[in-house]
Amino acid sequence: MEHVGIEPGRLHFSWISSAEATKFVEVANGVANEVKALGPARYFIKKRAEVA
Amino acid sequence: MLKYTEKIQETAKRLLTEKAVDVFIGYKKGSVPMMNEPLLIADPARADRLYWDNFCGLNLCNYLTKRTDRIGIVVNGCNSRNIVTHIIENQIRREQLYIVGIPCEGMIDHRAVMRSVKQKEIRDIQQKGETFVVTGADFQETFHKKKFLQNNCAACTHHNPVIFDEMLGEPVEEPARVALYEDVKKIEEMDPARKQGFFTRLISRCIRCYACRNACPLCYCPTCFVDESRPQWVGKSKDPVDTMTFHFLRAYHCAGRCTDCGACERVCPMGIRMRQFTKKLNKDCQDLFSWEAGLTLDQRPPLDVYRPDDYNDFIK
Numbered sequence: 001m002e003h004v005g006i007e008p009g010r011l012h013f014s015w016i017s018s019a020e021a022t023k024f025v026e027v028a029n030g031v032a033n034e035v036k037a038l039g040p041a042r043y044f045i046k047k048r049a050e051v052a
Numbered sequence: 053m054l055k056y057t058e059k060i061q062e063t064a065k066r067l068l069t070e071k072a073v074d075v076f077i078g079y080k081k082g083s084v085p086m087m088n089e090p091l092l093i094a095d096p097a098r099a100d101r102l103y104w105d106n107f108c109g110l111n112l113c114n115y116l117t118k119r120t121d122r123i124g125i126v127v128n129g130c131n132s133r134n135i136v137t138h139i140i141e142n143q144i145r146r147e148q149l150y151i152v153g154i155p156c157e158g159m160i161d162h163r164a165v166m167r168s169v170k171q172k173e174i175r176d177i178q179q180k181g182e183t184f185v186v187t188g189a190d191f192q193e194t195f196h197k198k199k200f201l202q203n204n205c206a207a208c209t210h211h212n213p214v215i216f217d218e219m220l221g222e223p224v225e226e227p228a229r230v231a232l233y234e235d236v237k238k239i240e241e242m243d244p245a246r247k248q249g250f251f252t253r254l255i256s257r258c259i260r261c262y263a264c265r266n267a268c269p270l271c272y273c274p275t276c277f278v279d280e281s282r283p284q285w286v287g288k289s290k291d292p293v294d295t296m297t298f299h300f301l302r303a304y305h306c307a308g309r310c311t312d313c314g315a316c317e318r319v320c321p322m323g324i325r326m327r328q329f330t331k332k333l334n335k336d337c338q339d340l341f342s343w344e345a346g347l348t349l350d351q352r353p354p355l356d357v358y359r360p361d362d363y364n365d366f367i368k
Contacts, residue, residue: 030368
């Protein structure tokens, strides 16, 4: 996805077991912070239909 | 390339007469120049309609899936790799097929020819060895085939069929080293904003006709995700984001399976170079898994197997 223009840091992959609550919190916070730092996404966002 | 026409006709006639196959799939000369059409024949008497030249860019493997009869088929390098992919994916059984291999010299890009005659109407094209003569109402020009090859053919490393029952000619020499992914590397080096611009422009002309999907032998799902309405995975309008979604997903569905036959680009009525999507995935398969689609029946494709040492740096 980065190849087609999604900024690095906007897309995350993680494997978290249902027993890994702590890891889930860490990853979720980490993702949220990183994406916040990038600011609102402007690319590949469907705002409204541009054709009737 | 022309010399194969007779050999194909003879072989098809023989196979059908001996009842070695029920149907033979090949090409026939198109009703307009440069547009050869697929031809399926069951009657040996019609074998003389079969044809072969440098405009056989459509992929015949499209006509193999869901068939239960015995099939004779003409293939060049990339098409033979699609047969391997079909067999691996259980779309056809090897025993059903009689594969007639042709060492391919590459297909001519009909758009490049049109450009070089300034989009004037072409009435006839005659091929002579390394050259071809283009004739229109008020012009006649001779071109070199090598300079007009399709982009994917010019950088082809598998001209000779990888699987066949019979070869109709001596294998052609494969190039030792080809810089396959120069264009992909160039895009990789861009920053996100330029990548966005590049791909937005690339598909801006797309009319969502799905010709690329229809021409692709990999696309054999009973219902394509773009046609599904319950649930509707992707918007059906010409909205740029919907169009982009279609192209992304189409490419992802071809990951590790695409043989870069170029049928998608060839059939696009808008001349969109959508191989830029699949090529990146081919490059990744090559870099991460040393995999090229359709070369062997003995190995499962990378997205089909798990190995402990698989690339997984992106998973945190």
